Amino acid sequence: MKNRTAMTLLGFLVAVAAVFGGGYLIGSSAPAIAATGNADEDTADGHGDGAMDENMTTSDAGSGEGSHPAAGEHPADAVPPGLAVSERGYTLRLESPSVVDEGRADLRFAIDGPDGRPVVDYQRKHEKELHLIAVSRDLAAFRHVHPTLAADGTWSVPLELDRPGGWHVYADFTPQAESDGLVLATDLTVTGQLTPQGLPAPAATAEIDGYRVVLAGQPAAGEQAELTFTVTRSGRPVTDLTPYLGADGHLVALRAGDLAYLHTHPQDHEPTGGPQIRFAATFPTAGIYRVFLDFEHAGQVHTAPFTVVVDRH
Numbered sequence: 001m002k003n004r005t006a007m008t009l010l011g012f013l014v015a016v017a018a019v020f021g022g023g024y025l026i027g028s029s030a031p032a033i034a035a036t037g038n039a040d041e042d043t044a045d046g047h048g049d050g051a052m053d054e055n056m057t058t059s060d061a062g063s064g065e066g067s068h069p070a071a072g073e074h075p076a077d078a079v080p081p082g083l084a085v086s087e088r089g090y091t092l093r094l095e096s097p098s099v100v101d102e103g104r105a106d107l108r109f110a111i112d113g114p115d116g117r118p119v120v121d122y123q124r125k126h127e128k129e130l131h132l133i134a135v136s137r138d139l140a141a142f143r144h145v146h147p148t149l150a151a152d153g154t155w156s157v158p159l160e161l162d163r164p165g166g167w168h169v170y171a172d173f174t175p176q177a178e179s180d181g182l183v184l185a186t187d188l189t190v191t192g193q194l195t196p197q198g199l200p201a202p203a204a205t206a207e208i209d210g211y212r213v214v215l216a217g218q219p220a221a222g223e224q225a226e227l228t229f230t231v232t233r234s235g236r237p238v239t240d241l242t243p244y245l246g247a248d249g250h251l252v253a254l255r256a257g258d259l260a261y262l263h264t265h266p267q268d269h270e271p272t273g274g275p276q277i278r279f280a281a282t283f284p285t286a287g288i289y290r291v292f293l294d295f296e297h298a299g300q301v302h303t304a305p306f307t308v309v310v311d312r313h
């Protein structure tokens, strides 16, 4: 009898515990669900937020029309491109190893579409169907290459990975079926002994391959800024820049800290030949960015890197 009572009591306690447990679970999972909901919202902002992407691509008539942020949204709080491996049903999938030896690697990957199959139809943007940017996590090394698409949807490109440690690889593309472009990214690890290096101090001048490039323009968070680069060589303005990707230059800005990707676009719709190369860019937040200017001259592409401080506005 006593035992039965004890058993009943125990059963009751178990039941109570279960209810409380359930309550507790519900209580604890509610915020979790809310948080997930928020995250989803953020992600949704991130997409629709072609806001930033769109500001970034303002002068790129083909991309980003039709996805304006709703009134009251804060673009600065939205997730910029380049931070997700998967978005809007598209996934960047590496087919080659994600751990490679220092030096030249053959990168192979596919973009899996919402149907799970590799995307084979892309729109051309800036003369290419897909732009691949690879950067070492410390922003010391930068590559911008154009992979080749095979009929089965596999992209491949040789990639010079000349710095050991972590790398972040971005695919910047627009599927034929989409009106807005995507930037998906994944990590690579390069084996070898890394000598850590901090981000270079902010500077308006970059010396690269015998060229001097001077940056003018002070961007503020959330506002479209004009960045003007002036290219000289041996003290003389360079006026015969070769058009590169349909412009005088190509600019990628990456946010220090998380490597968010801002694809900026030339102000001049037709190449001018230099010495000035002008871009419009909207940096989403205050902070430090590493900005890489690609320009072509005398048959060679050069990359001038800058550390840029973006003010609050």
Ligand SMILES: [Cu+2]
Binding pocket: 128, 130, 131, 132, 144, 145, 146, 245
């Ligand atoms: Cu490109």
